[in-house]
Each structure stands twice: as C-alpha cells, then as structure tokens.
Amino acid sequence: MTPEALPGEDQPVLVFHDVVKVYPLKAGDVTALNHISFAVNRGEFISIMGPSGSGKSTLLNLMGCLDTPTSGDIFIGGIRIGDMSDVELTNLRRDHIGFIFQYFNLFPLLNVIENVNFPQMLKSRAKVDEKKAVAVLRAVKLDEHLYVHTPLELSGGQQQRVAVARALINDPDILLCDEPTGNLDSKTGASIMELMAELNRNGTTIIVVTHDPRVASYTNRTIQIVDGRIES
Incomplete structure (x- = not known):
C-alpha cells in the first residue's frame, strides 16, 4: 500500500522511498544519500545522527x-513532493513544516511577538491572531514581560524558545530541528530538550538532526546515517 492509499490518520507523516541525492561536481559526482528509505509516524520524536x-x-x-532528490520518492502527509511546483513546495514548507535552527534566525529589528507572528503574516497576508502568538509563547514558557523585547535583548535560551514558538505558530505536521542546542550551554540546552519532549508528549512530531548523544537521549528513536546510508 502506497502512502497515498492510507487513511489520513494512519498515514506516516513523512516517507522516504529509495531516495538518492547526487551532487555533480567537476572533480566527480558526490553521492550524498544512497538509497535511503524510512518512515516517520505522526507523534514520533526522532533523532538523526552521524x-x-x-x-x-x-x-x-x-x-x-529545501531540495529535491536525484531519484526516489518523498511523501509528506501522503503527498509526493516530486509532483509539486515551486510555489506548492513553498506553501508546503510554510503550512506543514516548522524549522528550528542552531543560530535561531530571528529578525533582530522585530520584537518577540512580531517574530512569532511572521509566519502567520506570510500565510494569511492579513491581520494575524495575536492571541495565538501569546498562546504558543506561553507553551514554550517564555516570560510575558519579554514579549516586547527584541532578540538582542534576550539570552540564547530565550531566543531559542522564541524560535520554537515561531515554528509552532502555523500548527506544522513536522518540527525539524537542526542542532537546536548547538549554540547553547549544557544547562540551557537541556531545558530546550525538555521543552521539546513536552511538546512531543502533547502530540507534536519532532525530528532532530544532531551529533550530540545527550540530545538523542531525549528522543524515542535514532536513525544513524553513515556515508549516505542508514545503518541498521
């Protein structure tokens, strides 16, 4: 049964089927991913290490x-992304995928509320729901007196909480985290991972790319990748 044939609630939220990614270079092609297959079910908390x-x-x-495979198929929510236009892919990223990065990537001239509301503005192109922004900021346990501050007035841990709230504002199907604690001290990093674990317990599907075994210890499943292949 293909992902498209499964009922909505039973569908894996993400499927890679025999995915290959080759980068053509003058010195010779580089195979970054070599026949990768795996699935992520809704509500999983997964780390990817290597x-x-x-x-x-x-x-x-x-x-x-953000890129397309050389061959193979990728399905998100049962939709084959290889069949989508650039505009459709942009909308898919905006509406169904939340991103959290090591370096926060917040807008320095916008305050906390404005940073969190920005994805809502891109989606609706109309008035945003400020109550929802406050709700997600409360969910990530950021003190309310900080909502009018700009990122440069916040600590690293506080900035990452804002980044998490921004990633959650459009109710994504998947939260993708790229070394989310890599720019934080160990104590602050642990508090961010505890927040991630709580979000997952409340139903958020989370995938964390990390090199840190301490981060992976918070997840329920680890996918090890070596030389472009998944190790069994």
Whole structure:
C-alpha cells in the first residue's frame, strides 16, 4: 500500500522511498544519500545522527523540501513532493513544516511577538491572531514581560524558545530541528530538550538532526546515517 492509499490518520507523516541525492561536481559526482528509505509516524520524536559528511544536512534539506532528490520518492502527509511546483513546495514548507535552527534566525529589528507572528503574516497576508502568538509563547514558557523585547535583548535560551514558538505558530505536521542546542550551554540546552519532549508528549512530531548523544537521549528513536546510508 502506497502512502497515498492510507487513511489520513494512519498515514506516516513523512516517507522516504529509495531516495538518492547526487551532487555533480567537476572533480566527480558526490553521492550524498544512497538509497535511503524510512518512515516517520505522526507523534514520533526522532533523532538523526552521524559523523560530519555523513549526509545529515542533505537529509534535513530534503525533509524540509529545501531540495529535491536525484531519484526516489518523498511523501509528506501522503503527498509526493516530486509532483509539486515551486510555489506548492513553498506553501508546503510554510503550512506543514516548522524549522528550528542552531543560530535561531530571528529578525533582530522585530520584537518577540512580531517574530512569532511572521509566519502567520506570510500565510494569511492579513491581520494575524495575536492571541495565538501569546498562546504558543506561553507553551514554550517564555516570560510575558519579554514579549516586547527584541532578540538582542534576550539570552540564547530565550531566543531559542522564541524560535520554537515561531515554528509552532502555523500548527506544522513536522518540527525539524537542526542542532537546536548547538549554540547553547549544557544547562540551557537541556531545558530546550525538555521543552521539546513536552511538546512531543502533547502530540507534536519532532525530528532532530544532531551529533550530540545527550540530545538523542531525549528522543524515542535514532536513525544513524553513515556515508549516505542508514545503518541498521
């Protein structure tokens, strides 16, 4: 049974089927991913680990629809992304995928509320729901007196909480996290991972790309990737 044939609630939220990614270079083609297949069910909390150059970043880019495979199929919510136009892929990223990065990627001139509301503005192109922004900021346990501050007035941990709230504002199907604690001290990083675990317990599907076993210990399943292949 293909992902498209499954009932909505039973569908894996993400499927890679025999995915290959090759980068053509003058010195010779580089195979970053070599026949990768796996599925992520709704509500899972997964870490993806591997040494530098193993293909983690390529895998993250494909999961986030920031790149397309050389061959093979990727399904998100049962939709084959290879059949989608650039505009449709942009809308898919905006509406169904939340991104959290190591370096936060917040807008320095916008305050906390404005940063969190930005994806809503892109989606609706109309008045945003500020109550929803406040709700997600409360969910990530950011103190209310910080909502009018800009990112440069916040600590690293506080900035990452804002980034998590921004990623959640459009109710994504998947939360993709690229080394989310890599720019934080160990205590702050642990508090962010505890927040992620709580979000997952409340139903959010989370995939964390990391090199840190401490981060992976919070997840329920680890996918090891080496030389572009998944290790069994």
